[in-house]
Amino acid sequence: MGQRLKCLLLIAVMTLSGVHGVRDRTLYEVDGLSDNYDRYSCPNAESVIQTAVSTELDKNLKLAAGLIRMQFHDCFVEGCDGSVLLDGSNTEKQAPINAKLMGYEVVDAAKAAVEAVCPGVVSCADIIAYAARDSTVKLNGARWEVQGGRKDGFHSSASQAEADLPPPEFGASQLIDSFARRGLSTAQMVILSGSHTVGVADCSKIVGRLYNFNNNQMTDPSMDPAYAEQLKKDCPQNSWNTTIEVFMDTITPGSFDSNYYQVLQQRKGLFTSDQTLLNDARTSGTVNTLMENGRFQKEFGQAMRAMAAVGVKSGSQGEIRKYCRSVNY
Numbered sequence: 001m002g003q004r005l006k007c008l009l010l011i012a013v014m015t016l017s018g019v020h021g022v023r024d025r026t027l028y029e030v031d032g033l034s035d036n037y038d039r040y041s042c043p044n045a046e047s048v049i050q051t052a053v054s055t056e057l058d059k060n061l062k063l064a065a066g067l068i069r070m071q072f073h074d075c076f077v078e079g080c081d082g083s084v085l086l087d088g089s090n091t092e093k094q095a096p097i098n099a100k101l102m103g104y105e106v107v108d109a110a111k112a113a114v115e116a117v118c119p120g121v122v123s124c125a126d127i128i129a130y131a132a133r134d135s136t137v138k139l140n141g142a143r144w145e146v147q148g149g150r151k152d153g154f155h156s157s158a159s160q161a162e163a164d165l166p167p168p169e170f171g172a173s174q175l176i177d178s179f180a181r182r183g184l185s186t187a188q189m190v191i192l193s194g195s196h197t198v199g200v201a202d203c204s205k206i207v208g209r210l211y212n213f214n215n216n217q218m219t220d221p222s223m224d225p226a227y228a229e230q231l232k233k234d235c236p237q238n239s240w241n242t243t244i245e246v247f248m249d250t251i252t253p254g255s256f257d258s259n260y261y262q263v264l265q266q267r268k269g270l271f272t273s274d275q276t277l278l279n280d281a282r283t284s285g286t287v288n289t290l291m292e293n294g295r296f297q298k299e300f301g302q303a304m305r306a307m308a309a310v311g312v313k314s315g316s317q318g319e320i321r322k323y324c325r326s327v328n329y
Helices: 002-020 045-059 063-075 104-117 124-138 158-164 172-180 186-197 207-211 225-234 259-265 272-279 281-289 293-307
Strands: 200-202 245-247
Touching: 045 063, 045 104, 045 124, 063 104, 063 124, 063 186, 063 293, 104 124, 124 293, 172 186, 172 272, 172 281, 186 259, 186 272, 186 281, 186 293, 207 225, 259 272, 259 281, 272 281
Parallel strands: none
Antiparallel strands: 200 245
C-alpha cells in the first residue's frame, strides 16, 4: 500500500502541474540544475539577461563567439562556477590560453541588469550559460533551454587553466581524454567543437602548422595546400604583428551553422584540434552526420546542456556573487 500511495501522489502532483501550470522543481532537476530555475525567485531573469546581452552584442557582435567560448573555458577549469570571471594577478584571466578571451563586459552588463530587479538571486556562472545560449541565437543558431542553479566559485588559478584547457595542437586522443575526464563523450566533443563555426584566431595559434610542423615537413600535410598558402599570406613567418586574426570557418564565418564540418571535409580546419576530427576514425563518423544543419543545431544545444553541468557547485561550495569579477566579502 505504501508504494501504491507514493505512485498515486506522484501522479496527482504531475496532474496538478499540467492543470495549473506549476511544476515541482525536484521532478525536473539534473545534478542540482533545472530548467526555468528562477521562475519563482526571479521570473524575468532570462529575459532581462537576454536583453542586456543583445544590447551589448549590438555594439560589438564579435563578442558573441567569445561568450560561447567563455562557457567552455569556464566549465573545463574548476567546473562551471564563473571562476573565469575573477580578476587578480594569478587568476584564469591571466593564463596565456585565455589571453584573447572576450565578452567579460557583456557578463557585467547582464549581471547589473538582473541585480537591479532581483538582487542576489542569479549567479554569474548561470549568466555565462545564458549568455552563451543567447549569443548563439544572435548568430542565427538554434535556441535551447538553459538549466540554472549553479553557485559561483571562490577560487581561480592561471596555472590550472593552462593545465586543464586543451590547446589547439591537441590530437584526437588527447581531446577524447580531456572531455572524458569531464564526463563528456567523444561525440559530444565533436559536437561542441562545432562552435568553431564562428569566431577568429590569431596567427600565433597556427604558425606551428604552417612553418614548423615537424622535422620532415614545414607545413602540416593534412591541410589543403591552397588554404595553407593563403594562411601564410595572412600570417607571414616571423611577423611581429600580434593582432592579425583569421576566421575559423571559411564558408560562413559570421553564422552559427554546420559549415564548420564542411570546412573539415575540405581539409581547411584551422587548428590541429579541428582537422583531427575528420582524420581520426573515432570521430570522422560524427563529423559526417553533423554536416546536416538541423541535426547539428539540435545536438549542439543538448551537448551544451551536458557541458554546463560539469563540476557544478552548490550549497556552501559557492555563493551568488554581487559582482562577477570578485568574490563577496
